[in-house]
Amino acid sequence: MHKQSFFILFFIFSFMLSAQHEKQFSLEELIPGGKQYANFNPRIPVQFQWYGNRLATIGNDSVWLIDNPGRSQRKKIILTFKELEEGLEQSENKIHGLTFSPEGSSVLRFHTSRGSGLFDLENKEHRAFFSYPEKSKNHMLSPDHSYMAYTIENNLFIADKNGKEWAVSNECNRGIIYGQSVHRKEFGITGGIFWSPCGKKMAFYRMDETMVSDYPLVDASARVAEVKNSKYPMAGMTSHRVTIGIFDTETKETTWLKTGEPDDHYLTNIAWSPDGKALYLAELNRGQNRMKLNRYVTATGDLDKTLFEESHLKYVEPENPVLFVKKEDERFIWQSKRNGYNHLYLYDTSGKQLKQLTDGTWEVTGVIGFDEKGENLYFIATLPSPIDRHICSVTLRSGKITQHTTLPGMHSAALSASGRYLTDRYSSHDNPGRIDLIETRTGKTTLLSQAKNPFRGFSMPTVEMGTVKAADGTSDLYYRLVKPAGFDASKKYPVAVYVYGGPHSQMVSNRWRYGSGGWETHMAQNGYIVFVMDNRGTAYRGLEFENVTHRQLGVVEAEDQMKGVAFLQSLPYVDSERMGIHGWSYGGFMTINMLLRYPGVFKVGVAGGPVTDWKYYEVMYGERYMDTPAENPEGYEESSLLNKADRLQSRLLIIHGDEDPTVVMQNSIQFMKASIKAERHPDFFIYPGHGHNMLGRDRVHLHHHITRYFEDFIPQD
């Protein structure tokens, strides 16, 4: 090689090295809504659905099938979009989604912006197309494909495949709502229409909100700003009333369940009996400390039986309906935290507990389903540690538990009709995401699809995981620590703590980069160490770990976060004088909370959409954790940030979406007022027209704004 070539190669090599080190990702690349975000967000290239025991995958213009995935991954085209679209009206022919029958029926369900269709894959012919009436929402096809239920504004309708329509409700009062989610989507509720297994009957929610106070959201983008009132029952105040109707598609009559008084109880976790004659409900008193599993006769609306009760001095929180054992009418699965961790129980329909199927200081986080014969139940568990999720199954008869996944990470699964195969979708701290096929009997694992590491070739901040002892001296709290690329332990780095800290959450887990998001990368690129830790009160760690915060939200959480701070301060490369904290929603509450409980620790805080006094939060979530203001005045006082505004020493930026229907802006406004009275000077920012989170393009702006605040007020090195 002569000299010139050497120098050219050297130059190219240096340039590549240099490029690798110097790439600074912009927020356009790191934040959802950013212009180049799609390029740097890991994506598993191929997605799969079970079609019986075959695997279907949807390409750009056609549908592929793997006939015998255990043997070969050879794909063949079974349908092109063109074929599917040909039988449709021009206006309806843009396909948005395809759903295969997991049981293997040849009827493919699809939807367009105009309606839902049924297509027979074997005969390649359209079976039916249910057009969406104007303004209709919440479309739900019956299991037998005879009807589509839907809502228009506050009313509920069904239509058949010829477009013939029946009004299930005919309510003029907009404060009374049929067929939609109730109880502010707490208790696992996601919708208000529940078809019976055979499709002859339909259960639905009716919610009367007329007695609930209106919270005024102001739309300033109108020519003259307009109020959009939102029914928002605040802690301790009058709540809505929910009932359940059973609509009979043959008689077109509705029977109402006789759920009785007091009528501000919670009717949750609706499940049909397999024969369609009974409806199971988890009914909870408003105080949320006593649950009854009730069964109603759908023909009459009468209460048939209370199968069992669960109660707790703090709260009970049912989030999963009864699940009947496959092909059985007499036994079902119930999930409960009654022994301290969420586990599976086998019951018979007399209400007798037959067996506790799972046990231990770990939790079942989801149920996947039964195999074909109903012998084995597949589920997801926090095994072997709270930051992993593995796919397991339990044999009902023997109680034997099998773990089907071995590689550490956060696994989720779908089961083939027979139960012979699982698709295992997962990521881990060093794997951006993949899908494997697992043969359940043998454990044989085959790679189906692997996401690329979008940061490959770039010098990135590193993410480490570890634990810190909680303020109780025993619990391990998981954290992740993001260090700038080219980290030098002899230097002193400023710190950005990101916090959430509320129930139902887990920030740190063994997913891609331990869950570290784009803003953390951005801050690390700006020279910050980023720290995120799950305090007590968060999820998947058992009941006591969570409910220790009961009636005093923010106290224990803050004590634990201070253990994280102490850990940071113990690190020689952390500059304790240059620490900031940021969080959103519960994390906004925690951010201000930390500044006020431990003044002087953080130079800067940025609190988004914060609760500042739990009396402004809603009944369902709020009263579960805090009881009512009348029942727990000391707790509300202790948790409130309004009465502690005078302790503010740091720079604090509060950000709120001015149409936030979840944590209403009253929280921030009243904190501003309290701060002004206390002669303190928080800063404020609003995102006009946004709700509880800034989505779309403005999410990039938000993270620029948050970052700028850190840079403005964290002293420069």
Next chain:
Amino acid sequence: MHKQSFFILFFIFSFMLSAQHEKQFSLEELIPGGKQYANFNPRIPVQFQWYGNRLATIGNDSVWLIDNPGRSQRKKIILTFKELEEGLEQSENKIHGLTFSPEGSSVLRFHTSRGSGLFDLENKEHRAFFSYPEKSKNHMLSPDHSYMAYTIENNLFIADKNGKEWAVSNECNRGIIYGQSVHRKEFGITGGIFWSPCGKKMAFYRMDETMVSDYPLVDASARVAEVKNSKYPMAGMTSHRVTIGIFDTETKETTWLKTGEPDDHYLTNIAWSPDGKALYLAELNRGQNRMKLNRYVTATGDLDKTLFEESHLKYVEPENPVLFVKKEDERFIWQSKRNGYNHLYLYDTSGKQLKQLTDGTWEVTGVIGFDEKGENLYFIATLPSPIDRHICSVTLRSGKITQHTTLPGMHSAALSASGRYLTDRYSSHDNPGRIDLIETRTGKTTLLSQAKNPFRGFSMPTVEMGTVKAADGTSDLYYRLVKPAGFDASKKYPVAVYVYGGPHSQMVSNRWRYGSGGWETHMAQNGYIVFVMDNRGTAYRGLEFENVTHRQLGVVEAEDQMKGVAFLQSLPYVDSERMGIHGWSYGGFMTINMLLRYPGVFKVGVAGGPVTDWKYYEVMYGERYMDTPAENPEGYEESSLLNKADRLQSRLLIIHGDEDPTVVMQNSIQFMKASIKAERHPDFFIYPGHGHNMLGRDRVHLHHHITRYFEDFIPQD
């Protein structure tokens, strides 16, 4: 003197000098609402009222009289509060105000929180006490003291001294309002009840706002935030309808003036004829470019005569009702800018102009009144310069003008019943305020009361006044320049520009410290030079100086302010790289306007309660200066700040009272939205529960907040 004494004295002297130099006034001392503000706000210790030709003055617990003020200032007690309170019910006996009869009647009017009373000073006995009914407001005694008119919510009532009550209106619809100000207090309107001279009849406004759009103000201090809708007609939109009723106290009947169509015209400047038979109105079309002076027959409501009209291609703005010459029924005074400056005209009741009483390139800014015989009319004029106000009179017969005050300053006056004496209240840049007695015939001047200079003994920022040529190359614009104490011309100082710049305003005049306020002192103490200049578009400089901004608010004003900037940049001791700007309301508009039209000039802006697009401002003020958005789309486009948000380069803090009913918060919210879309990052702050201005304690907080923003983002020296 032996040595030790010398040293002690030297020490004390040094200490005093040092104290004099080092006193830093806090905002608590400099801003209204501050805890020590009263100590440092100049106050004339004694106030006077004319009681015929005698001077009355009110002490802490008694009322004093000077019998012959021209001869001697000897005061005697004529009434103690105790005497006055003795005849009252216990609950009503806290006296809040006393009003002497300027004509010299012995009946003293007073009011308490519970009612208005009449007390005969000669017989020392109570004549009447009109109790205020619950929730009543806008109390107006009839001139003959027979009735008190008042409003309760939207209705109008009268009561006699026995408490017998008559409803003048009985309207259930809250959108229809009787007896209150209309037309958003433009056109000089301050109330809605107008007693006839003899008190037998009462004219009143009726305003129908039902067709006006509601602007939602949200009160976040309620348990659940509540909407308080405010009827706010925005430029170009449907406006309210005003009519005028004449209530006859004898028949208790109302006659409505037949003011006709179109009914969104403006009925302004109500004046009774001396005999009570006719009512004079200045009626203005909605376009505000044509005014008719109309006279109505009060007995029938018929239009009697249009006496004359005034029109202008831009706008006409009547602000002063006709004023009848004293003791005459046939001649009256009319104020008009028709020849380019506000002057006085003498008319007869046929509508014939008899004489132009004043003329010249100066303005009459107020009328004081006639002497006893009605021969001379006293007024205030911008003589000899726009920044001074002097007391003048004109002899109606000869047209001779006499100037009664000579010392430069801002003079205002009250005339004794005979016209022999004036009390002259004034301040000037080096005089914190005094009251003199002037004998009108001789000009003999006697000091009555002198305010102390509250800053005496302290080393204070100096205030200078000067002029800069406007962007038109000819107009002189007055400015004041505040320099830090111990100013050193060899140093470089940062600058804070304070701006208002809108119609009806004059920031710079020859009042105490040229009108420089507490925040300017504070900023000068922090090392800033403060600059304030009245651009074209502001008041008291003639019609053209003001209306050059017509249909394009913000353009000429900004060009002129840039002349001020150029002047500042020419000063060797100004650091052009460290300039900030602050203003409120129109000045908030101007602040953002300057940042967007001339990016890079100011490092920092703080805009309070800004208009950001004139389409969000109200009909009366907005359409006068801008016409409607449909009539002047280019002008609205040019004036709007929303479409220029992408030009923002500076740090900009926007502050708004979240219940501002004047400049609605929609202005700031929409500018935030436009900025976010343009990827710009203004900062924001709200004062919960406040209206257009922060009053009370929070005004101190506000000025801390504004100052901090300057200190955060103006680079330190």
